[in-house]
Amino acid sequence: MLKAVFRKIDRVFLFLEEWALFAAVMVALFTAMANVILRKATNDYSLYWSDEVVRKVIFFSTYIGCIAAIRSRALIRIDALPQMLPVLKKPLTLFSHIAVLVFSAVMVYLGGQMTLMMYSDEYALTATLRLPEWIFYAVLPLMGVMMFVRTLIMIYEDWYGVNDITGGQ
Amino acid sequence: MGNGYLMIFALLLGCLASTMPVFMALFFTGTIGLVFMVGIDPQIVIEVLYRSMDKFALVVVMFFVLCGNIMTKGSIVEKLIKTANILVGFLPGGLAMAGVLACGFFGAISGSTVATVVAIGGFMIPALIENNYDEKFSVGVMTTAPILGVIIPPSIAMILYAMVSNDQLEALFLTGFIPGLIIIIAMSIYSWFVCRKMGMTRKKRPTLAETFAILKESFWALFLPVLIFGGIYSGLFTANEAAVVACFYAFFVEIVIHKDMKVRDIKNVVVSSAITSATLLVIVAGASVFGEYLTFEQIPGKIATVVVDNISSPWVFLLSVNLLLLFIGMFMDIISATLILTPIFLPLLSKFGIDTMHFGLLMTINLGIGYCTPPLGVSLYITGATVDRNIVYVSRAVMPFLLIQIAILLLLTFWPDIVLLLPKLVYGYGQ
Numbered sequence: 001m002l003k004a005v006f007r008k009i010d011r012v013f014l015f016l017e018e019w020a021l022f023a024a025v026m027v028a029l030f031t032a033m034a035n036v037i038l039r040k041a042t043n044d045y046s047l048y049w050s051d052e053v054v055r056k057v058i059f060f061s062t063y064i065g066c067i068a069a070i071r072s073r074a075l076i077r078i079d080a081l082p083q084m085l086p087v088l089k090k091p092l093t094l095f096s097h098i099a100v101l102v103f104s105a106v107m108v109y110l111g112g113q114m115t116l117m118m119y120s121d122e123y124a125l126t127a128t129l130r131l132p133e134w135i136f137y138a139v140l141p142l143m144g145v146m147m148f149v150r151t152l153i154m155i156y157e158d159w160y161g162v163n164d165i166t167g168g169q
Numbered sequence: 170m171g172n173g174y175l176m177i178f179a180l181l182l183g184c185l186a187s188t189m190p191v192f193m194a195l196f197f198t199g200t201i202g203l204v205f206m207v208g209i210d211p212q213i214v215i216e217v218l219y220r221s222m223d224k225f226a227l228v229v230v231m232f233f234v235l236c237g238n239i240m241t242k243g244s245i246v247e248k249l250i251k252t253a254n255i256l257v258g259f260l261p262g263g264l265a266m267a268g269v270l271a272c273g274f275f276g277a278i279s280g281s282t283v284a285t286v287v288a289i290g291g292f293m294i295p296a297l298i299e300n301n302y303d304e305k306f307s308v309g310v311m312t313t314a315p316i317l318g319v320i321i322p323p324s325i326a327m328i329l330y331a332m333v334s335n336d337q338l339e340a341l342f343l344t345g346f347i348p349g350l351i352i353i354i355a356m357s358i359y360s361w362f363v364c365r366k367m368g369m370t371r372k373k374r375p376t377l378a379e380t381f382a383i384l385k386e387s388f389w390a391l392f393l394p395v396l397i398f399g400g401i402y403s404g405l406f407t408a409n410e411a412a413v414v415a416c417f418y419a420f421f422v423e424i425v426i427h428k429d430m431k432v433r434d435i436k437n438v439v440v441s442s443a444i445t446s447a448t449l450l451v452i453v454a455g456a457s458v459f460g461e462y463l464t465f466e467q468i469p470g471k472i473a474t475v476v477v478d479n480i481s482s483p484w485v486f487l488l489s490v491n492l493l494l495l496f497i498g499m500f501m502d503i504i505s506a507t508l509i510l511t512p513i514f515l516p517l518l519s520k521f522g523i524d525t526m527h528f529g530l531l532m533t534i535n536l537g538i539g540y541c542t543p544p545l546g547v548s549l550y551i552t553g554a555t556v557d558r559n560i561v562y563v564s565r566a567v568m569p570f571l572l573i574q575i576a577i578l579l580l581l582t583f584w585p586d587i588v589l590l591l592p593k594l595v596y597g598y599g600q
Binding site: 018021022024025026028029032033036040051054055056058059061062063064065066068069072074075076077078079080081082083084092093095096099100102103106110111113114117136137140 | 184185186187188189190191192193196197200211212214215216218219222223224225227228231232235405406409410413414416417436439440442443444445446447448449450451452454500501502504505544545
């Protein structure tokens with residue numbers, strides 16, 4: 001039952017992460033390229049908002065990419081200790097998962113507070129696009145929630161020695 | 170230095186050793202330091218996480234990662250290897266030299282050692298063994314030559330160093346060309362001697378027509394580094410713009426010219442690149458939180474005072490730092506080490522009159538060597554898996570090549586003019 005729920009959540013998260021990352025990077029790529037072409041072609045005209053779009057995409061794709069990296073176990077870590085002492089591998093992996101859960105909780109709590117603060121400030125707008133800043137701050141608590149759930153799935157897989165929820169990716 | 174600072178550093182080391190993600194180790198220790206030792210509002214860490222990623226300069230990391238992935242997915246890498254092989258493959262030890270040269274070509278487009286080991290090493294080691302090269306020699310050369318990935322620009326480590334040190338990125342990139350060339354030449358000469366001693370048979374020298382045919386086939390692949398560096402150093406593009414243009418060019422070549430990538434592959438390449446780039450950039454965010462703590466407590470300045478009180482010669486300082494970085498490189502990846510250590514070393518450089526760009530290159534080479542330093546260098550495990558050999562075997566195989574690279578590192582340490590020649594010529598740096 002739990003496995004089926006986790007599998008469903010994993011598929012939904014995977015879909016959201018992949019398309020969100022793809023769309024964000026393509027927007028940044030095309031915006032930056034359009035700006036290069038315009039600057040070279042017209043010599044004096046450029047998209048004044050392109051810089052902000054690219055910066056916001058980097059912010060967004062970094063934190064959303066981190067959630068996807070939990071699934072593929074791609075976050076950079078120093079695994080010198082378990083390589084030297086393989087007996088420590090299991091307890092350290094569990095400790096590392098707990099650290100991710102704590103981090104996620106901190107993001108939900110502090111990031112959520114900051115988002116609400118920005119939401120209540122009608123003047124908190126981005127410099128050129130005049131978008132409400134809270135939209136971007138909300139990425140952090142969102143990341144916290146998704147990271148928390150993803151990590152629970154990874155703990156389940158590690159605990160039962162299975163990888164058929166994420167497909168071992 | 171107070172006990173509090175030492176506790177925070179001990180906590181950081183403990184967190185790093187515990188296998189928790191590096192950015193979280195930096196985040197937790199930085200946050201604990203800021204909240205419990207400096208006594209500031211914890212909301213500041215959210216602000217730091219937000220602002221640290223809100224930087225246009227980071228775009229260059231994301232797009233060069235994407236460019237490298239497009240090349241690996243398509244056939245640009247294969248064409249670069251073919252070109253290297255036709256140029257030097259007929260010499261004694263020629264295929265090994267071709268492997269080294271291919272790492273140089275790949276390094277001129279990608280910016281990562283691991284990507285170079287996987288892309289070139291994974292292809293060249295079986296090819297060398299198939300051509301009767303000694304397995305240990307083949308593993309040694311193709312584990313260590315990928316250091317060129319971070320030395321020959323564009324280099325992700327240099328991009329992040331420049332961000333912290335405020336050096337001009339385009340000028341910092343130039344510091345890598347001559348050292349990269351020296352490494353290619355030195356490793357090629359060693360390969361030549363070893364293969365002559367082994368009595369390896371030489372391959373037939375290709376005819377002019379064969380050479381021309383390969384160069385024609387690889388034209389579009391070879392034009393990519395020309396586009397990047399020609400664009401940057403002719404003043405046509407900034408480094409950020411060059412990264413964007415390179416991605417479009419690589420997509421165009423692989424999909425339209427080589428036809429080795431389908432439109433439906435684009436999504437996978439973009440998503441995997443976004444994830445790789447996220448794993449690198451999020452360390453910038455974690456390091457920014459930790460850096461905020463260092464700044465509040467003025468720790469780099471305090472460390473500088475302690476070091477200057479105990480070391481008077483810049484050469485002794487550089488030698489000590491080299492040893493320290495080689496040691497750290499054995500355990501820590503180049504991105505984390507660059508972001509954690511650069512703010513600590515920077516105040517020391519001005520005290521000893523050491524150029525920041527010279528130091529940036531030394532740091533990059535040092536930490537790059539760390540990728541193939543036993544017992545924990547990542548490259549050792551990648552090539553070990555390719556030939557199904559254990560770490561002891563691969564560690565022995567890389568030793569002669571590591572000695573060559575360390576000798577070159579020492580040469581560059583004590584002869585900064587080699588490193589700074591191109592920035593001086595092109596940008597009038599330091600004049």
